Amino acid sequence: MLWFPIDRHSTTSLVQQVYTNIRTLILSEQLKEHEKLPSTRELAHSIGTSRNTVTDAYEQLILEGYLLVRPRSGTYVAAGVVLKAAETEKRESDLADWLQTEQHDSRQFIDFRASHPAMDHFPRKVWGRLAKEVCYDSADELFGYRTPFGDETLRRVLATYLARTRGVACHPEQIVITAGATQGLALITQLLLKEGEHVAVEDPVTDEMRHIFSNAGANVYPVKADDQGIIPEKLSHHEKPSFVFVIPSHQFPLGAVLPIQRRIQLVEYVRQMNSYIVEDDYDSEFTYEGTAVYSMQGLDSKRVIYVGTFSKILSPALRIGYVILPYQLIDPFKELKWFSDRHTATLEQQIMARFIEEGHLDQHVRRMKRIYEGRRKALVAALKKSFPDLKIIGHAAGMHVVVEWKQLEVDQAFVDHCKQHQVIVYPVEQYALQKGYHTKQMVLGYGSLTEADIRIGVDRLHEAVSIFKQTTAPF
Template identity: 50%
Template sequence: MLWIPIDRSLDVPLNRQVYQQIREKILNGQLKADVKLPSTRELSSQLNVSRNVILDAYDQLLAEGFVVSRGGSGTYVAPGAFLEPHKKVGLLRAFDSDEKRKKDDAIINFRSGIPALDLFPRKTWARLTSTIWNDTPPSTFGYDIPEGRPELRRVLSQYLLKTRGVDCHPDQIVITSGATQAMTLVSKLLLSPNDTVIMEDPITIDIQIIFESTGAQLYPVPADKYGLDTSLLPLEKSPKFVYVTPSHQFPLGGTLPIQRRIQLIQYSRKTNCYLIEDDYDSEFRYEGPPVSSLQGLEPERVLYIGSFSKILSPAIRMGYLILPTQLIEQSRKLKWFTDLHTPSIDQLVLAQFIEEGHLERHIVKMRKIYRNRRDFLICCLKSTFSNQVDIFGHSTGLHLIAEFKEQEFSKELLEKTDRLGVKIYPVEDHTMQKGKHPNQIILGYGHLNKKEIEEGMARLRQAILS
């Protein structure tokens, strides 16, 4: 007798339940090779199910090779279908991941660069998506060109000229799946092992990892409150490029003045290198007029990178890379080798979103909200820590820097803040030359409401004082 429990309350069809249980018994060796299975009539009677249920299950097992049919004799377990079991870890990993997500949801996380996800313009995006899905021609659903949809590249070139002073033709734009892919394309396009890359220090650790993965050597140049200190650029080096965040240095927050921009361009001319401009969140400027791009000063030497992750949402995975004309063809080939093309429908939705003016209106709206959250965070920092903290890098973007006069953020202190349910990020984590920023932390506020900001500062104070 073959014992197979049947549960009619499950959504799983009965034939599938029979198939799965016999399959599992064969795989784990409970049913050994050449063992004869009950006839379909016999098993259907034992399980009190229709004979067709058993016929369907046996047919599936036969199709997959678990059993063989011997004419006039019956159905037998096929040789070679036993699989020696290994320890199952998939379910445990999933459980661990779920537990981690629950824990993360309970933490007040001051991670930088996260927009207010609850304020994403869902209705407008959904309406445009529905229109595109219904009205776009069938050809849109096929393979597309690697550099991106012409509709998006055209609209984007106009938008960037108007808002950022970027001087480019649509053909110079490659649409990417976020800024990270743009950085990866740049590294593949320009770097070989042992090449030199000059980078601001500190700078986000993720970008360091991307460039180092090519075998290139990173040469740090300190950044101060004005951004990259161009007086320290090494004339004896022949770098492939200099990586900068001129509109809002990450993480310190400085804006590179025109004098340093000119010095940087002159350096690139002398050393015949490119400049990589990462313009990651300059749309949200709260003090003074908007700052024009570096690319607008030297279009044939600057590779300009932007994304919509911080303006709209990381989930839409949309970024762009603007190239000097001599790099266009090779970059398209690399994009094709990477993923063929970025999803076409999403590109068309974004193009329409920009063309109808929704992006600019969203930025205006969010700039007011983020300024309000920034001001509240500054107020909380001052009221909680009084004159023990200095604040800077807050004129632009979604984060600021808090520098504590008598407090270093050691591993022990960070573990203490974690236990208290608040996550902070030391500047020191993003430095190449260690030891220069031990008392500074990055506090992102774009995704946090006032209650979370206030409670986060209270927990941070508790961690420091305990």
Template identity: 35%
Template sequence: MSRSRTGSGTGELLVEIERNSAVPLHQQLETGIRERIREGLLRADAVLPSSRALANDLGLSRGVVVEAYQQLVAEGYLVSRTGGYTQVAQTARPQPATRANRQPAGPPRIDFKYSRPDVTQFPRAAWLRSVRRVLNETPHRTFSYLSGQGALDLREALADYLNRVRGTSARPENMLIYHGFAQGSRLLFQVLVAAGYRRIALEDPSDYELRNVAVAAGLEVVGVPVLDSGVDVDALDRSGADLVLVTAAHQMPIGAVASPETRAALVEWAVRRNALILEDDYDAEYRYDREPIGAIQGLAPDRVVYAGTASKTLAPGLRLGWLILPDALVEPIAAAKLVDDRGSSVLDQLTFADFIARGEFDRHLRRMRPRYRNLRDLLVTQLADRLPDFKPIGISAGLHLLTWLPPDLPAEAVAEAARAREVGVYPLTPYWFTPPGPPGLVFGYGSLSAKEVAEGIDLLADAVGTLRS
């Protein structure tokens, strides 16, 4: 069956012509078309404008265009087809980029990037059923502009879920839906700075990207050490901070779990200092070797902002997150959300609400926990077999673990040697405040297959052996 070619030969073609140049017009046209083919901007089989149409577009005589086309046909860049139209030849291929303009290398073939879920397991069928129910049953008025807090249906579903599973004290009227933690933290910091907050304490080590968000909002950032029992509350008290961000259920990136004593001390600090706790509960749903630990927010709802997202549990691309807020912060942050983007997608919110209410979220998490646990177990076993002096910690939950490194191995050198073997491993260095603490590597395993984990550690061991030899 012949392929349809819409408007064959009548489209436009942008070629720059310098009329005052000493280079003949037909040669300028040849060069322009030739370079576009070499750069891949005109692909094989692309239909060029007719000689008459291109001459009219460029203000040239038809003979100039015909001469240029004929030369490019002779060189093999173009072919002239029966019917009068001209195409880019099948044999014309873009030239490889030179060293000067070569694009940066792509991601590693086996990438231990931290905290990435396995998006191939996204529950498409169940999600599609929720989408259909929302489209079939939702009143038309629901698709109009929302309040800054987001869809009530989702806030109700999330409040029920978080109170049941995470031990929060959530009410729909105290919740706000946002586009992931990046937006939520930015809006929160803006509102808090306007309210007089000046200094935020971050766990040391911690997510280095958040420091930039806090500084951009006008906050002074200080680091406080992380102990085996969680953040050092005595150091926090000495820091003079009026706001602290904690990852109490599974510290990012060390993996420490805040003890009951630490959690109680944090609440006591917040009450005594009239301060605020931002609890980032980023991956608490995935636990393997310990009992679930409730959120700090349930202990002191008026002193804790609780943040969660669907990025680790479902997929980062959904861009759905939620805050549980003290009463005084609900209205100003909802107003800031409206100014920022007029609200998150109502269709996605209502779909997620239906997905949670029908138990699909619980079923998905029950299905994913053993999958991630098996990957965690394999990674720990492979490290013990192939790199026994890489000691993993923080393995009881989440989608990543940390290994301290022996003194003869700089983390950056290990990462570079691994990258040469198409394996991505990530030094702990950026997570530390200045000066950096002990060297380590962060291994994310959620997005990998068992085969990739095993092969990746084999290649990493080979890289380490080369460094040591």
């Protein structure tokens, strides 16, 4: 006999109480799949309510799929209504373990991970003030759905900012604000990828970029990069790429600045192949030698799609990036963005617009440039002191350096050995699609490390290398 208590003094209705009790019994598997329930008359009698109360509760449970009626037989618990408890628990504990390991790692290890900005220097005070202002000042419409293009003010100030700092030639209507460069690149791939075509990608490249393209269905075609960046002669002249992906202002990871001759060659290539260049310009505000390198987009705004982000310049937590499109791609891109996530968070965009308009972005970039330059100098000085033979590769910009050993192979054994000395380094070979060209090179990111941590990290690396030399022969 089925029974549960009913509270006549509760503010919860009787129907709701019957419904909740039965639902809980089903979810805790005290009432099992295919089990028959008592008739409405029997249950009403046993719990002391009217038959209508039970009928209403049964009907709600039938509507939601927990119960089903078999004609001339009765009411049963439906199949497939319980999510197995063990699975949920396991997933939760896996996640907890993962989070714990991450926290544990970041306390104990010096992690030379690239592309992580200085989180300790986020301009919290100004951002917080602007956030409050935006929240109080904004018209009611701003709290509704907005256009997929993104906030109008942000696009306007961004167009001016990018023209001034990056030589980008665009009208605000060509800009779409995205959830970081990542979303921009994923949507571009969806938009441009045609059957039978590939995406030409400079090699090496970050594994994340490569995955963005392949997850969107692309066949990735590696195009070798040397100390000047992508080599245009290595592009396919037989098969058309949907687009060519490049980071011309500071190649990742090699740090090359693509010379104008190669830029022109690339533009001529995509014109001839009726294709596009996708330019990722993620960290080139931070240049420590010479002047800032201008974007490729300024060369041909019909063939170059420019992708930018605030992840490095400010913080990846904001998830604000942007894509600058040739006119013919604006409408189809806008549609993809709308059906992907409607639009990027409006209030954050408004805060960003004010942040730029009031001059805080320029100020922040100037300040961060000094900080990153200091970190870079500390890293290079410590490396030169500990390893006089080590070659530093690439343009002095961004938040990482690439170094090349004379003899040492930066393989998994070496990386594991470094971990034992509480220092994490990244082989360039890990980013290479065509293997075997970068085996002696490694990436050292310094963006999120203080100068003191950098020095400790290099000391640990020195210790690790000395022991590695003794244990591996010949060296």
